[in-house]
Amino acid sequence: MNQDRPTKKTTIYDLAELAGTSASAVSAVLNGNWKKRRISSQLAEKITRLAEEQGYAINMQASLLRREKSKIIGMIVPKYDNRYFGSIVETFETMARERGLFPIITCTRRDPELEVEAARTMLSYQVEWLVSTGATDPDRISDICGAAGVGSLNLDLPGTKAPSVISDNFTGARELTRRILVNSERKLGAARPLLFIGGRGSDHNTAERVRGFRAAHADIGIPVDERHILTCGYAPEKAEMSLQALAMAEREVPSGMFVNSTISLEGVMRWIKRSGHYVDHSPVMGCFDWDPFAALLGDEIEMVRQDVQGMLNAVFEVIDHGARGASLIEIPPVFVDSNYALINDPMV
Amino acid sequence: MNQDRPTKKTTIYDLAELAGTSASAVSAVLNGNWKKRRISSQLAEKITRLAEEQGYAINMQASLLRREKSKIIGMIVPKYDNRYFGSIVETFETMARERGLFPIITCTRRDPELEVEAARTMLSYQVEWLVSTGATDPDRISDICGAAGVGSLNLDLPGTKAPSVISDNFTGARELTRRILVNSERKLGAARPLLFIGGRGSDHNTAERVRGFRAAHADIGIPVDERHILTCGYAPEKAEMSLQALAMAEREVPSGMFVNSTISLEGVMRWIKRSGHYVDHSPVMGCFDWDPFAALLGDEIEMVRQDVQGMLNAVFEVIDHGARGASLIEIPPVFVDSNYALINDPMV
DNA sequence: CAACACTGCTCAATCGATGAAGCAACAATT
DNA sequence: AATTGTTGCTTCATCGATTGAGCAGTGTTG
Helix, strand or coil: CCCCCCCCCCCHHHHHHHHCCCHHHHHHHHCCCCCCCCCCHHHHHHHHHHHHHHCCCCCHHHHHHHCCCCCEEEEEECCCCCHHHHHHHHHHHHHHHHCCCEEEEEECCCCHHHHHHHHHHHHHCCCCEEEEECCCCHHHHHHHHHHCCCEEEEECCCCCCCCEEEECHHHHHHHHHHHHHHHHHHHHCCCCCCEEECEECCCHHHHHHHHHHHHHHHHCCCCCCHHHEECEECCHHHHHHHHHHHHHHCCCCCCEEEECCHHHHHHHHHHHHHHCCCCCCCCEEEEECCCCCHHHCCCCEEEEECCHHHHHHHHHHHHHHCCCCCCEEEECCEEECCCCCEECCCCC | CCCCCCCCCCCHHHHHHHHCCCHHHHHHHHCCCCCCCCCCHHHHHHHHHHHHHHCCCCCHHHHHHHCCCCCEEEEEECCCCCHHHHHHHHHHHHHHHHCCCEEEEEECCCCHHHHHHHHHHHHHCCCCEEEEECCCCHHHHHHHHHHCCCEEEEECCCCCCCCEEEECHHHHHHHHHHHHHHHHHHHHCCCCCCEEECEECCCHHHHHHHHHHHHHHHHCCCCCCHHHEECEECCHHHHHHHHHHHHHHCCCCCCEEEECCHHHHHHHHHHHHHHCCCCCCCCEEEEECCCCCHHHCCCCEEEEECCHHHHHHHHHHHHHHCCCCCCEEEECCEEECCCCCEECCCCC
16 A cells, blocks of 8 residues: 555545545535535546545544534543453443544542542543543533533543543442341351441542442341451552551451452451461452452452443443533442343342 | 533634634644744733633544544454453553554454445544454455555464564463373373364464464474364364363363363353363363463463564554565463463573 | 536534644843 | 844644535426
């Protein structure tokens, strides 16, 4: 394809000259509205063939500059290091492309400054929408977008200045806790109070999950030990250190745990393995998030899988049909058995 | 920030009018070369303040159209569903940003058509480089880029028309196999031939790993059973079905396995759990790839971690200092012990 | 045969940012 | 007084694609 001109890119003007016609005819043909512009099909065919031969690729910068809509949609994501965010990104890309939108995704590593910088950069690229996933300060991003007349949306963590799509953390956590307690009763003879570990006490999701955790304990009338609510952050090391500190402070080791994310679960499993406390009796466990290998660890670990497809359906529902203020849309999560079959949420 | 004009975006012309100056002065100030263009610092300050107040964001489409370099770098990635690709994407983004490049990443789900389409779209956005990660047909992408005068690079899977950066699959696989065989001897009393599972026989990496697998067997003088080389694809289900088929065809079940990726390992672990063959004697295992939870499964599973940072250093070395033809750069992988400490590659 | 419609194109302005060239005003030098 | 230099700007063409307006040429109608 065009090996005589090594570097210079073919433009519609080059094609126009080759076809002996005008750039505007070429443009009309190549963007498909040549019928509307009354170009003959002979000319259309000739131009199409030439474009093919020359390996022509439109210059989006020029095209977008002229057009009113960019068809670019941005997403900010904290990390790529777990299945949840990976799945969000992959589904988002697919759904965006289905709508003829061009997705731009960037990873901001839970860094508030990077988030803001990334949002500004996306605005420079004329995104029409910006989806902030798990952003530390979603309202700040909504403000920036709002000032530029660009729509924004929060995913995973809610904000107050844009529509937010999140998991139903309270109900999910309550059901997950209930299941762990049932396992506790089955394996230990009695439902013993659980330990909660992972996440930040200040973030909405963690707060809601703790609330669900408490509710499930209350439902069966057993107390929650306040010292066993360890919202120590998400990093695996934090979870590991918290458990180590707890084990040193108390004589007994927890018999059951609610782990707030797979990231925290990494640290928990490491501690369980390294501490040597659970050689013959593994703890009853549950995790608010899903990972295929984690699901195979130990003997049964209850897992909640956040309904990524459902959440992104809600996101694109807002994008396709407009938002209603700063609404909060809660999507019920899904429970997973150890054979990987998805079980519909029994609570709904 | 400018709530009276809700939708229209501020341009340098708006700022010029507000400042009582020309658009070109505004441009010079905002892109930082106002000293070169002899703008007074008073005016510079005034313009900067106004831009701040109005929440001005440059229109990249316009800017890039005018400039010669786009500073955009593209990456194609097959999936986001494992730590390896997640880590590649995250590292790539960080390193691109460090160089003032804007990374655009897109996931092509191992679909050759999508790969080509994505490459074309990236060219439309004027990428300066395109990194094809694990592409099914990297040479096709190199051709497309070459025709547009855009540099391309292959990562993870090699091609013949652009520089390729890959893991040293042969040496890595040989060492991994050696380690599994050592464990086999320790646990089973003798080094028994292993089974190889996962990947496509046609792809370069799998072929090289099989070669390393054979070499390690030859090193200690034990034979490889050809029926135990199961390059059944990457999907977990494929691995699971292959093992099931094998178990039905033979009376004995493999005592040790070399698994070609974490994705395949998912299926292998599922089969091990579901088939019920390994209740008291788990197989000796190794996996060419790393995952934190997989590392905790069973009793010891040897894992090779591909050196993502090293590979991307090589990628950006080519981008920063130019390529030398279609060179093949092989990066030694790294071995991981079950306590997560990285052990330097003993082979180098 | 004039009036009008239709076909198949071309022209030229435009999107926003950039930067070479140029220009006015004043200072310094010969 | 004439020349040269310096400062601090402005003007304008340009990047490539898009699109409203316009214009020949042919056909159709009253």
